[in-house]
Amino acid sequence: MDSLKKKGKMTPIFNSPKTSYTNKMVMEQICLDPCCFFCMMKEVDPSLRRAGIAACFKEMPLIGDDQQHVLVLSSLWNIAMAQPDDPEFPSLGIFDCMTSFLEKGINDRGWLLRDQNIYIPYYAAHVIGSYTMNKVEFAEKVVLAGVIPPLMELLRGNMSWVEQRVAVRALGHLASYERSFEAVAAHEEEVVRLTMHLASTCLKEVYAKFVGVKDKSKRSKYHCDLLTRGVGGSEMEDRMAEEWASQLQCWSLYLLNCFACKERSLNLICKQEFLVDLCGMWGGLVNHSSPAGVGLIRILCYSKYGRQSISDSKEVLKNLCHLSRSSDDWQYMGIDCLLLLLKDPDTRYKVIEIATMFLIDLVELKSLGDRSSLGDTITKTLLLGYKQSKFRIKNSQVIKALQETWELKIKRKKREKIMSEEKVEDRRVLVNLIKHQANHMFWLRDVEAAIKRYTEALDACPLKLRKERMVLYSKRAQCYLLLKDPDAAIRDSTRALCLSNPTNSHGKSLWRRSQAYDMKGLAKESLMDCIMFINGSINSETNKRVKIPYYATRMISKQMDATWLFANAQSKATINYQTKVLQESDEDYEISSNEDYLQGCDEMMRMMMEKKSIASGEHLLDSIS
Template structure:
């Protein structure tokens, strides 16, 4: 009855919804094709509703060929052009939403099928998308434009059409990736006066049903997506070794180090993914080898529990394989890779430790002569002893000798534990080292425990680098890799000592994950010290942390305090707690946490970030030492 009533009352001969409800398929196609042709030429309040519906259909059924075959791409391109060129029309009614939806429709229909991408290119979508990418409207439209261009650039058959604008596309994507977080923060998230935020942005972010908290959370997600889609577009060019002279600029490579998909957009490899693509080219490896910050970032990533750890390892191995970069980076990265030589499998990759060992020992005599660094020389000798000499000797050991060693190691470990309890940390450290020297390589679990206990000693002695090294070795020996909870917590503390917030956060997340999975009750309590660490590191790794810092440094905060009664700190605390609650929720989903932890999440979210900021690692280390150092 409703549809009949609508047909009787509708006076528009080109009504999209009437055509959509037409039972006769041929009439339906004719009607919708006419609608797509006339829509950019007419003024109708229903256009926004039609575009919103088309976006929903494109997102849910992106492989349906009906609309692409009826001229939807040309229609969307013309609507974008009209929005850019006719400001009066754009600002009339709700037309401001149309370019956003139009670009989103193009991106959704071209993300899976190359034939749709070819139709889109032939319909002339690239020039209007480029106008949006240039920032002719706002960052919201840039987000969907770069998404659509990324899909078009990902196909061999349509890449060249995007590459017509090669240098401009790459330059814009680089600039946008480097600045978009600041733009979104300064123009949206950091705006305290709700009336100063663009209304159509607020409505797009939450479909018009959200409050300021939800809008800010969604803006954070969109900002992360905008950055990651820019990097995806750059990946398309880097894979074909196009514009590497631009992409490999040192200032941009430095910016890449801070582009982390993180917990908001955890599925994207972000900066690490682009760095790895660059490492597949000789030009890219040369540029990366010259960037100390990138090398440090890759080294820290390789010794982390980040999902993209394997990318860090891959990049370092590619640099070692290339003789033109090997000796530039060997002195630095060898000290990091030494800790990974006993790593077995990582995801679908196997025998990673063996591959690392072969590359490190490839010309170890030459390296020892070339680098006069005592640490490098000692590390190479230790690696040779561990992977060559000890293997050879242990093959000749009889079973009785092996069991005798097991007993001796147990006794030495007991002595070390006793010294630890007495507070004789340095003496305990020496005993754990003695036990490790005697422990056969096949006793992986025993060696894991010894390395982990030695890491605890290093922590108490405030030697963060050695603590990271030993806990990493313990995690390589665990089964599966990176699963030993105590070592994760110890390395998290050590990373915190060094100010490496992201690495500390990821280890702490994995530590909590282990606590949850090992719990026998439905209501799992997260250790308070880990909750405080999470709170502290979430502040430091928040997507807009740098932008917020820039705001404070520039003095804008002072002006806001003066105009708003000086309550900036209290507002920050409130927003911070909301942020932590949402981030913890996504963190638990993204890192494969089991269900039933809402109470624990709320407990973490309620922690005052100012208290967390004063959290002292040494105090916590001393508190838990009595609980779990001695296995």
């Protein structure tokens, strides 16, 4: 594709204020053409309009060179995005037209490099993907139009990552319907292998070929135009490239999901190396609506083969455990995966030792999203065959944890069920007294003594006093932080957040767990907790001007650095670049400087806050800048 940057006219005519005069001139020229698409769209007579548009769809691919093809396809793309369920164009032959354009772009490189034809395959595949989002009838028509072979060529990388993005999107929609799935599955092994490779390598590819190119003049011009629609500079290009790269990865995973749901090609998808890669595929703050890697892992956990493969990977299990004790939007998916593995007799004892030490902190969850009594479900799953389990588990810590869960959720619950209100009130007074003693010890810097007193208060505090127990757990977590015991701090903070109402809303516990995750080098988990902490701080303020603590903005800045979508790609590219510099004096591109990267992080921060819908975001951004 490097040769494509140097040939042909690379600037399409977009619908922007800067091109209004050009569009007017184009329209005047088009109006002289009896077969003009735009003229047909203006036709008042419905029958003539339909006949004219159908004729345009048939004739457009047959016309060798027409500079207005890009303008027409760009308009069709806008229409398809705005009205994906409208049957008019699909009934008039738009899919045959788009297929012909795709085939022409793939097979006739000379035509592709003339005028603005380089843009046509992108728009054609995007139109196909938009119309097949919701309608199985449209998907069937697309298959009959023969679009899958040219889409496969784009998926193979016949052009570039930009075209791969729209090709995998279209194939994903086609594979999501029963009536069009088999047409995609005709290329099953190749589709799965290519898509797995694309999901694993696309971020590195986009960084190396676009985002990491310091000399902006060396970026592919037509990529820049597609990303920004002709408006915006390099900052906009970087932002959009990041979003598109995330979409490319997430749409690749969506296509794989279509096969995994049917338990197809699991022997390929469940390869250990790819399962580990999935843990690092985070929809994150750029594409926050997608569960990304963990979404596919959960689908795999619904199959016997998938559970066996996942249970064999300690790294995948560890990532699921960390997710289950986080404030990530997909926390429930991590919990679901662990519960599915624990309920399967063939995988239960492969995972119980690691899963127990995380899930015991969640047994008092009341609800999470639309899931109610989740803590009770976790308890029942952990205590399945409790007496027999003790003989099959070798780890004494795990046995102790299960015993504590049994005592807390079964025995203690029964004892306190018959406790009178007067007795509960007496206990409340006693607990407050012990808590004040613990607080005093804490301020005297006798942290270990304070921990003992907080523990005594927790043992005496009735289970129904959830708010009091939340505060005690959170204060004990703070003590563990001072003792530099992040694991204990995470455990107590998590228990406090399970007791908060709503779940994961106690600000002090979020901040303490964010610090503890930072100590362990778990940047994503630390970042999500810090975002939730700031969000809660803003929502609790009544003043218009919100002041965000400096320590929180500093933590976010640090974790954004570590969790940036291209962080791994940048790290690898920097190492490769340094190696090449020692061998060659001329490079095709340069890696972005640290200053450029920090600017990218600032922009990412802005997007993060917008996507998380944080109130008074403008004030927050002012304080971070």
